[in-house]
Amino acid sequence: MKQLEIQGLTLGYGRREILHGASLDALRGGAITALIGPNGAGKSTLLRGLAGLLPARGSVRLDGQEMIGLRLEHRARHIAYMPQSLPQGVALTVMEALLGALRASPTAEGQLSASAATERALDLLEQLGIPHLALVGLDRLSGGQRQLAGLAQALVRRPQVLLLDEPTSALDLRYQLSVMELVRKLTRQHGLVTVVVVHDLALAARYADEVVMLAGGTIRAQGTPEATLTPAMLAEVYGVSARVERCSHGHLQVLADAALPA
Template structure:
C-alpha cells in the first residue's frame, strides 16, 4: 500500500501534549494536502512530528515503511521538511546549498559528477524562477529569497513526502502563486505526497486536493476544499462569520463578515 498513513498521532514538547490522537485517511502519492487552523492549533508541531524532529507516538507509515522506528538519517531519505525559516549564518552560495541537497539524495546523488550536480542544481533553481540567486550567499538574502532557496533545496532531494511549513509567508504575491504551483507540479510529476501548512484559506483551496483543519491540537475537519472550508467550520474554528463561494472562474473565495463573540 503506497501513500502516507497517519493513525492516532500525538506529539508535544517537554512532556506537554500539543497534537493529540490525530488520524487522517490515507494520503496518496501525488496528493497535495494543506494543514490550516488558527495560531496555536498545532500545525507546525504536526509537521515536525512527521519529519522526526520531535518525539511522537502513533503510526506514521509511508509506502509500507513505519517512520517512527527509523533514525533521523533514514527518515530523511524519504521525508524532506522545509521550516518557516532557514538556519542563520550560512555563508555558502545558494547553488552550493542546492548541490549539497542533491548529494544527500538517497537515489543517485552521490554518483553525480561535480558538473552533473551543478547542472541539476541550476535546473531546480530555474524551475522556481530563482536562478538569479545561484551565486548569492544564503546569509545575505532577504526572507523571501531564503524561502525560495529553501524550496530549491527541498525539491532537489526528491523525497517521497515533502513537508512545507508556511512556505509563502515571506513572499510577494507573484512568488506565493509560483511556490504553490511548484508544489502541485512536484506532486503530480514526481509522485510525492506534499503537505503544506498555510494560513491563507483561499491559497489552501487553490493548491490542495484535500484540507486538514486543526484546532487545539486536534483534527476538526478533513476533506476537499468544499468540504473542509465551510461557514460552519470557520465559525467553529476561527470564531468568525463568513461566506464561502466560488467565483465565475470556479475559484473558492472566503469572505469574512464579522467576528463571533459568543
C-alpha cells in the same frame, strides 16, 4: 501511487502534549494537503512530527514502511522538510547549500558523486527558474528568493514526501502565487505527497486538493476544500461568521464577515 498513512499520532515538547492521537485518511501522491487552523492548533507540530524532528507515538507509514523509529538520515531519504524560513546570516551560496543538503543525507540512490550532485542541483535550479541565483549568497536573497532556495534544498534529494511549513509567509502577493503554482506543478509532475501548513484560507482553498483542519491539538475535519471550508466549521474552529463562495473564475473564496462572540 504513493500513500502516507498516519494513525494514532501523539506529539509534543517534553511533557507537554500538543497533538493527541491524530489519525488521517491516507494522503496520496500527486496531491497537496493543506494543514489549516488557528494559532496553536498543532499544524507545525504535526509537520515536524512527520519530518521526524519530534518524539512521536503512533504510526506514520509511507507505502507500508514505518517511518517512526527510523534514524533521521534514513527518514530524510524519503521525507523532505522546509521550515518557515532559512537560518539568517548564512553566507553559503545557493549552490553550496544544495550540495551540502546532498552530502548531509544520502539520496535514495545512495551518495552521489561530486559531478552528479552538481548536475542535479543545476537541473533543479533550472526547473525552479532560479539558475541565476546559483552563486548568490543566501544572506543576499530577497524573501521570495529565499523561499525558492529553501524549496530547492527540500527537493534536491528527490523525496517522496514534501513537508512545507508556511512557504508563503512574509511574501508579497506575486511570490505567494508563484511559489504555490510551483509547488502544485512539482507535486503533480513527481507524484509527491505534499503537506503544506497554510494560514491564508484563500490559498488553501485555491491550491489544496485536500484540507485538514486542526484545533486544540485534534483533527476536526479532513476532505476537499469545499467539503471542509464550510461556514459552520469556520464558525466552530475560527470563531467567525463567514461565507464560502466561488468567484467569477471558479476559485473558492472564504469571506469572513465578523468575529463571533466569545
